[in-house]
Amino acid sequence: MKIHEFQAKDLFRTFGIPVPSGKLAYTPTQAVDSAKGLPGPPWVVKAQIHAGGRGKGGGVRLADSLEEVERAADEILSNPLITPQTGPSGQKVRQLLIEEGLDIDREFYLGIVIDRKLESPAMIFSQAGGMEIEEVSAKHPELVFIEAIDITHGFMPYQARNFFYALKPLPDKDMLKESSAIMSRLYKLFASKDCSLVEINPLVLTKSGKVVALDAKINLDDNALFRQKEIAQLHDPYEMDELEAKASEYNLNYIRLDGNIGAMVNGAGLAMATMDVIKLAGAEPANFLDVGGAASEETVANALKIILSDKRVKAILINIFGGIMRCDVLARGVVKAAKEVEITLPLIVRLEGTNVEEGRKILKDSNLDFSVAKDMEEAARMVAKQVS
Amino acid sequence: MGILVDENTKVVVQGITGKEGTFHTRQMVAYGTNVVAGVTPGKGGEKVDGIPVANRMKDAVDVYGANTSCIFVPPPFASDAMIEAADAGIDLIVCITEGIPTLDMIKTVHFIRKCGAVLIGPNTPGIISPGKTKVGIMPAHIHKQGGIGVISRSGTLTYEAVDQLTRVGLGQSTCIGLGGDPIVGASFIDHLRRFKEDRETNGVVIIGEIGGTAEEEAAEYIEKEFNKPVVAFIAGQTAPPGRRMGHAGAIISGGKGKAEDKISALESHGITVALNLGQLGKTALQVFKDS
Numbered sequence: 001m002k003i004h005e006f007q008a009k010d011l012f013r014t015f016g017i018p019v020p021s022g023k024l025a026y027t028p029t030q031a032v033d034s035a036k037g038l039p040g041p042p043w044v045v046k047a048q049i050h051a052g053g054r055g056k057g058g059g060v061r062l063a064d065s066l067e068e069v070e071r072a073a074d075e076i077l078s079n080p081l082i083t084p085q086t087g088p089s090g091q092k093v094r095q096l097l098i099e100e101g102l103d104i105d106r107e108f109y110l111g112i113v114i115d116r117k118l119e120s121p122a123m124i125f126s127q128a129g130g131m132e133i134e135e136v137s138a139k140h141p142e143l144v145f146i147e148a149i150d151i152t153h154g155f156m157p158y159q160a161r162n163f164f165y166a167l168k169p170l171p172d173k174d175m176l177k178e179s180s181a182i183m184s185r186l187y188k189l190f191a192s193k194d195c196s197l198v199e200i201n202p203l204v205l206t207k208s209g210k211v212v213a214l215d216a217k218i219n220l221d222d223n224a225l226f227r228q229k230e231i232a233q234l235h236d237p238y239e240m241d242e243l244e245a246k247a248s249e250y251n252l253n254y255i256r257l258d259g260n261i262g263a264m265v266n267g268a269g270l271a272m273a274t275m276d277v278i279k280l281a282g283a284e285p286a287n288f289l290d291v292g293g294a295a296s297e298e299t300v301a302n303a304l305k306i307i308l309s310d311k312r313v314k315a316i317l318i319n320i321f322g323g324i325m326r327c328d329v330l331a332r333g334v335v336k337a338a339k340e341v342e343i344t345l346p347l348i349v350r351l352e353g354t355n356v357e358e359g360r361k362i363l364k365d366s367n368l369d370f371s372v373a374k375d376m377e378e379a380a381r382m383v384a385k386q387v388s
Numbered sequence: 389m390g391i392l393v394d395e396n397t398k399v400v401v402q403g404i405t406g407k408e409g410t411f412h413t414r415q416m417v418a419y420g421t422n423v424v425a426g427v428t429p430g431k432g433g434e435k436v437d438g439i440p441v442a443n444r445m446k447d448a449v450d451v452y453g454a455n456t457s458c459i460f461v462p463p464p465f466a467s468d469a470m471i472e473a474a475d476a477g478i479d480l481i482v483c484i485t486e487g488i489p490t491l492d493m494i495k496t497v498h499f500i501r502k503c504g505a506v507l508i509g510p511n512t513p514g515i516i517s518p519g520k521t522k523v524g525i526m527p528a529h530i531h532k533q534g535g536i537g538v539i540s541r542s543g544t545l546t547y548e549a550v551d552q553l554t555r556v557g558l559g560q561s562t563c564i565g566l567g568g569d570p571i572v573g574a575s576f577i578d579h580l581r582r583f584k585e586d587r588e589t590n591g592v593v594i595i596g597e598i599g600g601t602a603e604e605e606a607a608e609y610i611e612k613e614f615n616k617p618v619v620a621f622i623a624g625q626t627a628p629p630g631r632r633m634g635h636a637g638a639i640i641s642g643g644k645g646k647a648e649d650k651i652s653a654l655e656s657h658g659i660t661v662a663l664n665l666g667q668l669g670k671t672a673l674q675v676f677k678d679s
Contacts (some may be wrong), residue, residue, distance in 0.1 A: 031568055085630070114490055116570050116600040116637070134642045151494050194489055222638060224489035226464060232590060253634040257626075268568060268634025269597055270622040273665040276647075279626045280664050288627070289635040293486075293525075293543060294408070316428065321544045321551070323513065323527045324408075351470025354527050377666025 001220045002050040003234045006097045008198075008216035015189045017182050017200075018212045022099035029112075032066050032072035034098040041065060042101030045072040047093040050239045052217075057083035061092065069098065094238060098237050102212060106171065107202035110183065112149075114192045114197075121149045121190060123183060125163040129202030147213035155187035171205060178211040179203070192225030195230055243306055250302040252291060259284025260314040262307035262345075263385055264300075266325050268293050274319045277376055286313045292326045300333020301340070308341055313385035314344040316341060317379055319355070326357025327351045335366045337387050343368070346386040350379040389576045389588035390562040391537070391579065392480055394455065398522045400445070400454035401426045404436050404460055408484075409460035412525050413439065414457070419528045425452035431650045440545065445476035447468075449622040455465050455677055458514065459483040460522045461561070466510060474503040481573070482523045483509035490636070493571040500573060507573025509561070511635065511644035512565035513543040519544045527577035534559015536676065537583040540595035541566050541602070541637070545623055545665075552669030558676060560591040561648075568635030572600070580614055591617040591676045593668070598624035598649055599638045604651040611657035619672045620661045 005386045009019045023034035035043045047059030054060050059081045061072040073096055080090030107129030117193035126144045137144050138208060145166055148158040160180035160260035164170075183236070190198050199217040206212060225232040237245055247254030259276070261283050265271035268290045275285040287310065291303045307316055321332045330351065338345075347370040351359050363370065399416065403409040404426025413436060425440050425448040432443030433671050443573055448454045457478045466485040473481045481500065486512050494561065499506045508515055514524015519533035523618040526543075530551045536558050540546040545567055553560060557679050564579055569638040576594055583589045592614075596603035603622065627633050629640040640646050654661050662671040 114494075114570060116602075117605075119571055120494055121491075138643075151491070151498070186601060189490060194491055196490065212564070221490050222632070223463065223487045225491070253631065255631050256626070257628065265544075267542065267544025269540070269623050270548055271547030271625055272597060272633050272638070273545055273548070273621075275627070276623065276625045277665055283636070285626060288633055289630075296574070321547045323544055323547050324412075324525050352551065353530065375666060377664065 001070040001225065001232070001235055002238065002239070003218050003220070004048045004050065005046065005216050005233070006048055007234045009213070011189060011193065011218065012216055015185045017185050017189070017218065018210065020212060020214065021103055022097050025073065025096045025098050025228055026094065028070045028073040029381065031096055032100050033065055035063070035069045039099065039100040039177065044101050044106055045069060045076065046097040046099065046100045047076045048079060048097055049086070049090055049091045049093055050236070051083050051085035053083035053085050054081065057081050057086070094126045102204065102214070102344040103205045103207040105207045106202070107203040108202045109136070110203045111197065111199040111201070112195070112349060115148060118148045118367055119283065120151060121187070123147045123149060123155060123159065125166055125374060129204070132264040133201065142292065149187060154191070155184045157184070158383055160184070169174055172209065174209060175211055182211060182213070194228050195219060196221045196222045215309050247306050250299065250306070252289060252299065252303050252306065254306060255284050255288040256310070257287055259286045260312050260387055262286050262310060262313035262316040262317070262320065263287050263296055264291060264303050265293060265319045266321065267293060268321065270321055274317065274376070277380040278317065278384065281380035281384035282386050286310055293332070295329070297329055297333040297336055300330055301337035304334060304337035305341055308343065308345070313345065315383050316348065318347070318349045318378060319379055320351050322351070322353030322355060322359070326355040327353060328355045328362055331359040331362035335362060335368065338366065339370050346383070347371070348373055348383045350376060389586050389619050390520060390560065391489060391582040391586050392495070392564070393517050393523055394520045397456050397523065398422050398424045398454050399456050399458055399523055400424060400448035400452065400590065402445070402457055402459045403657070404428055404441060404475065405434065408462055410436055414461065415525070415528070416522055418627035419522050421523065424454050437625065441624045445472045445478070446613050449476045449478060450491050453598055454478065456480040456523055461485055462506050463487040463489070467496045470507065471499050474500045474505040480503055481505055481507045482512065482514045483507065483527055484512060484514060486511040486568070486615060488569065488578065490569070490571055491564045493569060496591050497571060499571055509567040510562060511569045512567040513546060515562065515564045517562045518560050530554055531563065532559040534561065534673070535588060535590035536560050537586070537589045537592040538595070539566060539579045539592065540564070541568060541597050542595060542623065542635070543568070545595060548665065549621065549668050551592060553593065556673045558653050558669070558672055561586060568617045568637055573654040580609060584614055584616065589616065590630040591619070594618060595674055596620065596622045597638050598627050598633065598640050599634070599645040601644065603651040607653045607657040607659060610659055616661050617673050617675050619668070620659050621665060622647045622661065623665070
């Protein structure tokens with residue numbers, strides 16, 4: 001789960017990580033009022049959406065007067081913000097963070113990720129702040145430093161020194177003390193809130209010698225939300241695609257894509273592979289949909305209804321390999337959905353595995369109009385033919 | 389032969405009295421798996437289909453002689469169950485549970501390794517040596533005893549692959565699901581090392597997916613040290629970056645973990661990759677016949 005910058009900064013404050021003073025605003029007038037209550041000019045007007053690359057899309061603006069604050073706020077709120085991560089139609093901005101502008105001396109990158117290869121959290125530090133860390137890693141790996149964190153000891157002070165003494169030029173020693181404290185607090189936040197990523201880009205050294213988190217990004221481990229109830233409430237439904245939001249209410253793994261073949265599959269790996277064969281057959285999948293290993297009749301019916309409510313879908317492929325999930329349950333679910341919503345689109349079904357005969361019989365005995373594919377390849381060919 | 393599990397495997401099912409635990413215990417027993425005990429704290433003394441239930445893992449090991457555990461415990465308690473199993477002296481832990489927090493898994497894998505136990509999963513269908521025993525939830529009837537090892541990061545995708553292998557006449561020595569989470573107990577390489585020593589195994593099919601770099605590492609190992617033919621398949625060629633594709637571990641992040649990178653790493657190390665899942669069985673037959 002992702003949260004907004006202002007929410008991440010609230011958490012930073014709780015953990016004693018310095019951030020600029022800031023206030024939230026929903027209208028240009030509120031933006032001006034917020035700025036009046038903050039040190040400045042200058043002020044910074046920041047769009048609050050989850051997608052990255054906000055600066056590149058004009059979603060982060062510096063304002064030297066209250067008029068400029070108002071204009072920046074108005075512009076950001078009136079048009080969808082297009083960034084490299086939003087897709088071409090952009091994302092509507094509903095809230096702004098207004099912050100004091102700081103005099104910056106140097107910019108750094110500081111982040112914590114789960115390093116799958118090291119099987120531990122890892123802190124990443126770089127003196128190339130403000131740039132995308134992936135880009136820096138690719139072009140200037142010598143500027144990126146990584147410290148694996150032993151989960152029983154936590155982040156150790158020597159690791160902060162490892163980072164600090166690698167910097168060229170070496171900053172004033174006061175920065176070591178401040179940044180070391182920030183690093184260990186950031187790890188405390190990461191570990192105690194079950195984060196999958198925290199990122200400060202940039203972490204700045206101001207001209208007055210303070211170390212401040214100018215930006216803040218936090219992603220949470222979805223698997224841990226059951227024990228992070230407060231953070232789970234920070235979820236912003238406006239950030240989700242409408243159908244994806246609906247699917248998540250039904251506990252379905254659904255991701256909307258750009259094609260027109262609706263696909264329903266059991267199991268994440270098979271669902272991905274099904275998307276791939278659809279593409280290889282010359283068509284484009286409209287979605288990723290994993291009904292889960294142990295889906296019920298109800299889940300299957302809901303899944304089919306989600307696919308049917310996507311107006312771009314021109315044909316449907318159901319690919320089920322029954323394991324824990326039985327093919328008869330799938331078949332009953334499909335029949336149930338068909339009773340509640342009319343299925344007018346071509347439906348291709350490929351069933352295999354546990355109780356496959358019973359499943360096929362249930363479908364055959366229903367009044368449903370559908371075609372049966374004998375294997376995955378044939379299924380993909382048949383469904384692609386419907387849209388070619 | 390085959391690896392990790394065979395006729396001598398004595399299974400304890402942790403969470404045996406739950407719905408899933410009971411259902412799959414029955415399926416395992418029906419396949420011939422020797423389930424010697426179950427563990428559900430507070431239900432010690434009960435029986436499930438005649439299988440004794442204990443309160444503690446140490447009883448399952450000391451009293452009933454279990455050497456392998458199969459876990460169906462809900463996510464908040466699964467880490468405790470795995471660590472309890474390792475501490476009780478279990479050799480092989482198979483954790484079926486999906487949805488365990490990543491930080492719990494980091495603590496757990498390090499502890500289990502310190503105990504010298506092997507962990508399969510979590511979020512895995514388990515492990516089966518066809519004709520001998522299965523410890524997990526895979527549909528047994530699609531398998532056939534033979535000489536192909538299968539290692540996969542997925543569940544149903546593995547069933548699909550195994551089904552195709554069986555249909556073209558390629559039986560399996562052992563099939564293992566690594567688990568769909570970002571942090572799992574064992575890697576492709578860990579099991580490839582075992583398959584290398586296994587006389588029954590003539591070739592291996594590896595099934596990967598987007599996320600992480602486990603396939604790239606395996607590719608390097610295979611070229612350098614593995615002595616048997618390998619066929620690979622990678623799911624997620626059409627997966628968009630930054631989205632978690634069902635499995636917690638299936639995500640392209642920071643430009644890393646793309647299917648195309650994995651495929652080209654495998655190919656550049658001389659490994660045949662089936663690009664179309666529908667062709668996996670035929671491709672495997674071709675490669676294993678020629679070698």
